[in-house]
Amino acid sequence: MITLPDTASPLYEKVKDYILTNIGTGQWGKDRKLPSENELVASLGVSRMTVHRALRELTAAGFLTRLQGVGTFIAPPRPQSTLIEINNIAAEIVERGNRHRSEVLVLETITPTKELALSFEFAKRVSIYHSVVVNFENDLPVQLEERFVNPSLIPDYDKQDFSKTATYDYLMQKTPVTEVEHIISAIPADAETARHLGIDVGACCLFLHRRTWTGAVVATISKLTYAGSRYSLGSRYSPSKHS
Amino acid sequence: MITLPDTASPLYEKVKDYILTNIGTGQWGKDRKLPSENELVASLGVSRMTVHRALRELTAAGFLTRLQGVGTFIAPPRPQSTLIEINNIAAEIVERGNRHRSEVLVLETITPTKELALSFEFAKRVSIYHSVVVNFENDLPVQLEERFVNPSLIPDYDKQDFSKTATYDYLMQKTPVTEVEHIISAIPADAETARHLGIDVGACCLFLHRRTWTGAVVATISKLTYAGSRYSLGSRYSPSKHS
DNA sequence: CATACATACATGTATATACTTTTACCCGAG
């Protein structure tokens, strides 16, 4: 018999917290299956409707998946929002039925510029990882991808082979994203970008600046340049979907 | 005593549909206050818990706001997601402390092209509203805004003065958006765009194509062109917020 | 051995009921 904390919040919130905590600490490991509603009722001493509400809301929030007649399971790592999703260019290309290939131009450890250190919200100048990758769709370069990565959150970033694993997949697997910032703009290609993407200098490019946080710490800063004529970002979103 | 439709969907979904429909058709007008839970129980013939669930989920989805002890109200026009929010350029400009002004270039009724009718998912060629507006930030043109509007959902669109009310605000107020599609790309300015935005022909522009649905019906199609050097779309998003 | 049925168990929905908490409003005392 487990006793829930004696706080002011409603019971179903305590149950949600209890479940989230146990997900975080890796209880219910391996098959990631949670106790059934009735088992939770027995162990927590609350009614089934209360447990059900907690589970339903956690499911709506994307933490759990449920299957009638089978059980409740911890949801697989989440692709999150449309704006995050558009960032996984490798998956996007494959989904269109095309072939994706990466070419790693740079993978190094650098001392950040003052401006970059500021973006990372660093007090001191600690070194960070830096990568530049070109992504190809059927041998046509479509995206130039520059990333700066916080080594305290993602060690060994500089030892990966990003021609095999996409940087996005690696980062997603290594650290949970709790917050994302995007800035999207249109810029003309500079000489280097034009060369890597095989387009004319001054041609229109979509430029996506992205920062991700893990808790209060900036995890990554990415600068993605899309060859304008060959690419667009798409998303479809249903505000009222809730389950 | 109202009878809900005899479909397969669960009762609380029918109640949600009933409420959404009455919001859309402007029932409960003026003070935008809904009947109390007990009144809905009486008029729909379902239990209070079922009504409560419907109202709670519509509240979570942003359609309603509720105040304990007072009542349930239709939520003010919704800023919703980051991607939708970026579209309200008037609010954005004002928030930056700058002055916003609109200039209406075109406001007319047209017979859509075949392609446009297809985008609207129209079987027949019914006429639609068409507007072109330039949005200024401190007398500097920043966005060219072209919209196509479904007259069956938003009548009188052609009779508004969009130099006073922003098109976005008017549309948001008139119909609830249940789904949104965005396509973002970077394009060079053509002659007409360049003239209206006061930039060079061929200069980089951010181009945002947007379709909104109300239920199964396409409500609006928008083509927004941002002067690239003067504008960028920004957003910040917390995936893990869940209530 | 394979198929079909029965069964157990899980989640999903619906109801009736009770109590709590918050808010608005009325009305009386000062």
Added chain:
DNA sequence: CTCGGGTAAAAGTATATACATGTATGTATG
């Protein structure tokens, strides 16, 4: 007129109960 308390009304939470629905599994039957 003002302050204050009482009261009614509304949403919020919690429970017990019942039945519906989907899934897996074991068993009997051909």
